[in-house]
Amino acid sequence: MKHLNWSKVNGNVLSNSMWQDVHKDLLESPPKSINFSQIEELFCQASKAPPQKTEKKKSTEITLLDPKRSLNVNIFMKQFKQSHTEVAALIRDCKSLDIGTERLRGFLRILPEDEEVNMIRDFNDDVEKLGSAERFYLELVKVPHYQVRLQGMIQMEEVKPAVEELKPQISMILKVSDQILSNESIRDFFAYILTLGNFINMGSYAGNALGFRLNTVSKLWETRGNRPGLTLMHYVVQTVQDEELEILDFTKTLGDLSKVARLSVDGLTGEVTALRGDHTRLCKSLENAPDDVNEHFKDFIATSDGLLKDLEQSLKEVERSRVKLAQYFCEDESKFKVEECIGIFNTLCQKVADATKDNEARKKREERKRRMEAERKRVEEERAKAEAAGVTLRKKGAPLPPPSDSGGCVIDRLLADIRKGDFKLRKNPAPPIQTVTG
Incomplete structure (x- = not known):
């Protein structure tokens, strides 16, 4: 049966209460109209079927790995x-x-x-x-030997493209290094800067120098003159152009060095070393590999070995160029880097181009200023002449006719002023009309 949730009275307090009389009445005459069978039918506790456990489908798959x-x-x-x-x-x-x-x-x-x-x-x-x-x-x-097969296939796909990318980069470094070593205008430029620098430093601790380090080049655009926007670099470029010297021809010979300046010899060497290491490990692995694997990679091993030897030889030439450049510019061989040297000349070429543009812009500004000054003087002279001749000027600051028209007809000038609208005509008032009276 279901439960009727009530709060029961404590049996210890039934005496002298209503419930004591109720119990007496129930004992004497219990209620007869209650249909207990119907109540049981209506309020019986429905038995719940035990929940059927749904067994999870056990996976038959066996996993051995993490x-x-x-x-x-x-x-x-x-x-x-x-x-x-x-x-x-x-x-x-x-x-x-x-x-x-x-x-x-x-x-x-x-x-x-x-x-x-x-x-x-x-x-x-x-x-x-x-x-x-x-x-x-x-x-x-x-x-059999699946690791060796995979290593070999990876190298077959990657070695040739890597060599095709590295070879031109190393060649560019060698080419620029040779150009710097053999360019006469660079020597002339450094001689010019040495002479100029010794003159500026005359009487100081920095005077009478026999040479200067490569990093001194940056001082050309860092040394400012007494005029706004003028540096020693601007002065040198302007002087070279005015005197038609050839000491800056190296900027045209070297060309655009921005791409080469971004290269790193250490980075290129590291890539070639990594390729050689992979090649060596593959060759060692093939020593114990089956004949079919060795046969498959035999030609590739010979070809890649030749490509890598060519790259390694080029890197040795880069090292020889590095030593030559260090000795050529009296730099410390242990610290000197080819890419830093190329970077200095790349910046120098860019600064020369920038200084050339700045000088041209300055020249245009000065030329315009001279023209304006000449025009101002001409106007002042014309005004002085006109005032000396007793000519009354229309308006202060108004442009005068060109000097060639100064001796022209007065009537022509007046007509010209009228056409321009600079002259206002005054109308005379109309005469009064006379009326005739009879």
Whole structure:
């Protein structure tokens, strides 16, 4: 039965209460109109069927790998539309073009560790129960020396493009280095700056210098003159142009150095070193690889070795140029860097171009100022002449006719003024009309 939730009266307080009389009445005449069967039917407690436990479907898939590892492998393998067996076959047959460079690199991030390989190989249960990542590893470990095959394919896809990118960069550094060493106008420019600097520093501790460091070049545009916007660089450029000297011809010979100045010899050396390291590790791995693997990579190994030797030889030439430049400019060989030297000349060429533009703009401003000053003097002279001749000027500051018209006809000048609107005509009042009276 359901429950009627009420608060019961304490039995200790029933005496002398209504409930004492109620109980007496119930004992003498209990109520007869209550249909207990109906009440039981209507208010019985519905028995709840015990909830049926829905058993979760137990996964029959067996996972041996770490969940994160398994997830990474599954995500990577979604790039392939082939089955695990077909992907393993691509690796076995060394079909790097079908796999692609990016995906080859991706394989290196998901290759199984030694303990994972042992765990996969020791699995003796139903293979179909294995998870997707585990099934791929099972197919992969069946490929003999799959690590060597992947390393070889990666190098086959990356070495040649890397060499094609590095070779021109090293060549540009060598070319600019040779141009700096052999350019006569650079020597003439440095001789000119040395003479100019010794004159400016005359009588000071910095005077009578026999030479100066490369970083002194920046002082040309940092040394300001007594005129606004004028630096020693502006003066040198202007003097060279006025005297028609050839000491700045190197700015045209060297050309645009901005691209070369961004290169780093240390960075290029590091890339070549990394390529050589990968090549060496591949050669060592191939020593214990099957014959089919060695046969597949034999030609590539010989070709890449020749390409890398060529790059290494070019870097040796860069080092020889570095030493020559350091000695040429009397710099410390242990600290001197080719890219810093090229960067200095790149900035110098840009500053020469900037100074040339500034000088041209200044010359135009000064020329305009001279013209305005000459015009002002001419106007003042014309006004003085007109006042001396007794001519009354119309308005102060109004432009006078050109000197060539000064001896012209007065009537012509008046008519010209009227056409321009500078002259107002005054109308005479009309005479009064006379009326005739009869």
